[in-house]
Amino acid sequence: MKKFKLFSFLLVGLVSITFFSTANAQEEMPPGDAPPKEFNRSASRPNLLRELGLSREQMQQIKRLNSGRRDLMMDAQQRQREATRNLDRAIYADSLNEPEIAARLKDLQNAQAEIAKLRSLNELEVRKILTPEQLIKFRGIRQRFAETRGNFDNRRNNQPDNPNRNSPNRRFNPQLRKIPNN
Numbered sequence: 001m002k003k004f005k006l007f008s009f010l011l012v013g014l015v016s017i018t019f020f021s022t023a024n025a026q027e028e029m030p031p032g033d034a035p036p037k038e039f040n041r042s043a044s045r046p047n048l049l050r051e052l053g054l055s056r057e058q059m060q061q062i063k064r065l066n067s068g069r070r071d072l073m074m075d076a077q078q079r080q081r082e083a084t085r086n087l088d089r090a091i092y093a094d095s096l097n098e099p100e101i102a103a104r105l106k107d108l109q110n111a112q113a114e115i116a117k118l119r120s121l122n123e124l125e126v127r128k129i130l131t132p133e134q135l136i137k138f139r140g141i142r143q144r145f146a147e148t149r150g151n152f153d154n155r156r157n158n159q160p161d162n163p164n165r166n167s168p169n170r171r172f173n174p175q176l177r178k179i180p181n182n
Helices: 001-029 048-052 056-091 098-129 134-155
Strands: none
Touching: 001 134, 048 134
């Protein structure tokens, strides 16, 4: 489940960043001119706009969507970080207070649900902008991204110096997470 959330977050972020940055860059270029050298992406990173063949109007719609959603997502992520810190403080407090821990856990779950809702609604809005042909291409790109991400995770997790190698949950790996003080 965590890998799915991480994958969804990364995919939405990648799509949003790629759409926004490319749409913004294309908006500034005169028609028919080649993109500037610094704009060229590496061959290993897909250029979603080029692969999907988005129209100028579609790029504008996605740009508006992303700019409207950005502040909401940043606020939701801040609430999640705060809820995580508060839960950690409750768990590692000097005295055990299980009702407090349960309340902080519920706060964290609500914050995570809010982020998942924002991401899902954003993906839905992007999906509405795509034509059926673009949607088919997007599914293929998403599948390739998932496979690449899975291969990367497998390679990373199999490295002997990876402190997270045998830990199913980063949260409780003391090398990766600082325990807050009260």
